[in-house]
Amino acid sequence: xxxxxxxxxxxxxxxxxxxxxxxxxxxxxxxxxxxxxxxxxxxxxxxxxxxxxxxxxxxxxxxxxxxxxxxxxxxxxxxxxxxxxxxxxxxxxxxxxxxxxxxxxxxxxxxxxxxxxxxxxxxxxxxxxxxxxxxxxxxxxxxxxxxxxxxxxxxxxxxxxxxxxxxxxxxxxxxxxxxxxxxxxxxxxxxxxxxxxxxxxxxxxxxxxxxxxxxxxxxxxxxxxxxxxxxxxxxxxxxxxxxxxxxxxxxxxxxxxxxxxxxxxxxxxxxxxxxxxxxxxxxxxxxxxxxxxxxxxxxxxxxxxxxxxxxxxxxxxxxxxxxxxxxxxxxxxxxxxxxxxxxxxxxxxxxxxxxxxxxxxxxxxxxxxxxxxxxxxxxxxxxx
Amino acid sequence: xxxxxxxxxxxxxxxxxxxxxxxxxxxxxxxxxxxxxxxxxxxxxxxxxxxxxxxxxxxxxxxxxxxxxxxxxxxxxxxxxxxxxxxxxxxxxxxxxxxxxxxxxxxxxxxxxxxxxxxxxxxxxxxxxxxxxxxxxxxxxxxxxxxxxxxxxxxxxxxxxxxxxxxxxxxxxxxxxxxxxxxxxxxxxxxxxxxxxxxxxxxxxxxxxxxxxxxxxxxxxxxxxxxxxxxxxxxxxxxxxxxxxxxxxxxxxxxxxxxxxxxxxxxxx
Numbered sequence: 001x002x003x004x005x006x007x008x009x010x011x012x013x014x015x016x017x018x019x020x021x022x023x024x025x026x027x028x029x030x031x032x033x034x035x036x037x038x039x040x041x042x043x044x045x046x047x048x049x050x051x052x053x054x055x056x057x058x059x060x061x062x063x064x065x066x067x068x069x070x071x072x073x074x075x076x077x078x079x080x081x082x083x084x085x086x087x088x089x090x091x092x093x094x095x096x097x098x099x100x101x102x103x104x105x106x107x108x109x110x111x112x113x114x115x116x117x118x119x120x121x122x123x124x125x126x127x128x129x130x131x132x133x134x135x136x137x138x139x140x141x142x143x144x145x146x147x148x149x150x151x152x153x154x155x156x157x158x159x160x161x162x163x164x165x166x167x168x169x170x171x172x173x174x175x176x177x178x179x180x181x182x183x184x185x186x187x188x189x190x191x192x193x194x195x196x197x198x199x200x201x202x203x204x205x206x207x208x209x210x211x212x213x214x215x216x217x218x219x220x221x222x223x224x225x226x227x228x229x230x231x232x233x234x235x236x237x238x239x240x241x242x243x244x245x246x247x248x249x250x251x252x253x254x255x256x257x258x259x260x261x262x263x264x265x266x267x268x269x270x271x272x273x274x275x276x277x278x279x280x281x282x283x284x285x286x287x288x289x290x291x292x293x294x295x296x297x298x299x300x301x302x303x304x305x306x307x308x309x310x311x312x313x314x315x316x317x318x319x320x321x322x323x324x325x326x327x328x329x330x331x332x333x334x335x336x337x338x339x340x341x342x343x344x345x346x347x348x349x350x351x352x353x354x355x356x357x358x359x360x361x362x363x364x365x366x367x368x369x370x371x372x373x374x375x376x377x378x379x380x381x382x383x384x
Numbered sequence: 385x386x387x388x389x390x391x392x393x394x395x396x397x398x399x400x401x402x403x404x405x406x407x408x409x410x411x412x413x414x415x416x417x418x419x420x421x422x423x424x425x426x427x428x429x430x431x432x433x434x435x436x437x438x439x440x441x442x443x444x445x446x447x448x449x450x451x452x453x454x455x456x457x458x459x460x461x462x463x464x465x466x467x468x469x470x471x472x473x474x475x476x477x478x479x480x481x482x483x484x485x486x487x488x489x490x491x492x493x494x495x496x497x498x499x500x501x502x503x504x505x506x507x508x509x510x511x512x513x514x515x516x517x518x519x520x521x522x523x524x525x526x527x528x529x530x531x532x533x534x535x536x537x538x539x540x541x542x543x544x545x546x547x548x549x550x551x552x553x554x555x556x557x558x559x560x561x562x563x564x565x566x567x568x569x570x571x572x573x574x575x576x577x578x579x580x581x582x583x584x585x586x587x588x589x590x591x592x593x594x595x596x597x598x599x600x601x602x603x604x605x606x607x608x609x610x611x612x613x614x615x616x617x618x619x620x621x622x623x624x625x626x627x628x629x630x631x632x633x634x635x636x637x638x639x640x641x642x643x644x645x646x647x648x649x650x651x652x653x
Contacts (some may be wrong), residue, residue: 218470219471
């Protein structure tokens, strides 16, 4: 019996579907990506929008400059209440400059200053406590600000007095401010992250993609047959990626400033240094991938698997404190995390070189190591 | 006598698979040397070693006396390669492609301008010099590909399946052009699985199969050696005997039945 046109149409469609699924199943990287990618997405997006209580133990610094009994008692009471809140972890110091440095380095997210003469001021009717907030981080900023304000409002509550803390003899004013003038918002947090991310993602994916494309087109053979060093091909392509990365970051930077009103306080030379280091480091990583990947599709898959989680885990888009500790550990081994944090601290908070030096030196060591590995592997890969 | 290209027991293995197995050939200067073999015979792998794209597993290869492993850049300077895949950038214009490769070979300034113009005129593409290569027909691209291989005045030119996928007019043009290259004193090595092309172009011929050279010599000598009237017969004698015997056996009765299906026609079933 002859099949109807519809019946044979369905049969052919099923044959083609089966062929496509067989192809898909046999290319293992695609299969692995299909399984892993949704898991990664769930993990990343789940923590990007934190539920209540998911942020806790936010470190803050308490600077006690007033050594009078009254000043010390108030600082002690604040510390006790802050520690009991569950949201804040307090580090006490008498050095404001040390605390400021920790704020710029993202080691603490607020500084509460009990200034010299606070005790005396309170005895004569009223004193002022200054709170410097982390302006890089709007989400945490509001949570920390609210918590600190609430703690100060509780300072003279009857429960505190019965717990052994004396009531303040005068009124305590709390003044919130930032390291740089004016209010900062989400754009201040996002813009440096996106500038850094745009610059380096090109280095990572661009190089592997351009090599695999040229390999597939056959044009790589044309370059390899010219009487030039293999390294000049590698570095020529690397330079093109660096220029592209720099151009992309300049475009994002200009848009951030011109359209979204992001204020730039940092030293331009230090900002360029951090970005260039990042681009170089990721171009080196791109070279490394190039040595292992031969076709464009595999290059795309591998790069997507690395690039996408790295963007989320670097802190470019949301604060790392929102991540659980084990994901944060992964963040700390990603080079993008250091590029983003250093660039953000420099651009928004005008961090001195000493504050971003660990990131700058760390990235330099990483870049040298990656190139030392990538260059010989590349040379071996192009002359099999 | 020294040779333009010489290989000694050249071998290439990929993860245990031997693609080229102990090949020794000698190509005389100023001749057209054909390399004929079925798909997968190892022709392209052999030539990729000669043009420094692959490192031999063992054996030696020399181009104009330069060792391909020890003096790769000297080899690259005197060799031009036309591959089946076009070594051209589709978004660059014809002129930009030639200029790029000319500069990579150290040619610059007035000399480069002159060479680019001469070559584009020679391959009939001067009128299309400012058009992106991506807009060219396959035949135009192959002509430009040949011009690219000649930009640095090589002494040896390798053409790997140069007429594959071309229309008859372009095939004719390429074959005539290749013959003309010999007239300029170039040594030409051409790989093909087109028997007529091999016979028409080659003075000497090596027939390869399964990574080995089965026989090599002047075309007429090979034909008389195998009592063959064409290169195709020589080729089938050396590489296709099993297939041919199988087919003839099946047609003569073992599994194949010939029946008349109408006036003047026959059907094999």
